[in-house]
Amino acid sequence: MLILATLARGSAHxxxxxxxxxxxxxxxxxxxxxxxxxxxxxxxxxxxxASEWVHDGRRRRVYAITADGATQLARETRAWRRFADGVASTLAAGAIRPAVGQGV
Known part of the structure; x- marks a missing residue:
C-alpha cells in the first residue's frame, strides 16, 4: 500500500x-x-x-502505478482506515475505563 501511495504521486526508480x-x-x-x-x-x-527502462544519463527502471494499482490502493486505504479507526477506538475506550486489577 505504501509503495502504491508513493507511486500515486509520480513514477520513480x-x-x-x-x-x-x-x-x-x-x-x-x-x-x-x-x-x-x-x-x-x-x-x-x-x-x-508497470515499469520501463529509461536512459537519463544512467539506465534506470522506472515504476508507475496503473489503473488497477490505483483501484487496489483505494481499496487497501479504506481497509487500513477501518482498521486504524478500530485500533484508535479500542485504545480510547481503554483509556477511559482502565481495567483495574483485571487481566486482559
Missing part, C-alpha cells in the same frame, strides 16, 4: 522510491533494496505497477 518512502514517513520506513525490489516485482506481476 527504485532508489527514488525508497528515498520518498523514507522522507514522507519521517524516517520510519527505511526499506532495504532486498525488500523493495521483490515487492515492486510482485506488484508488477499483479498488474498494479
Amino acid at each position: 527504485g532508489y527514488a522510491l525508497a528515498e520518498a518512502l523514507r522522507a514522507t514517513s519521517g524516517g520510519e520506513f527505511d526499506v532495504p533494496e532486498g525488500s523493495l525490489y521483490p515487492a515492486l516485482h510482485r506488484l508488477e506481476r499483479s498488474g498494479a505497477v
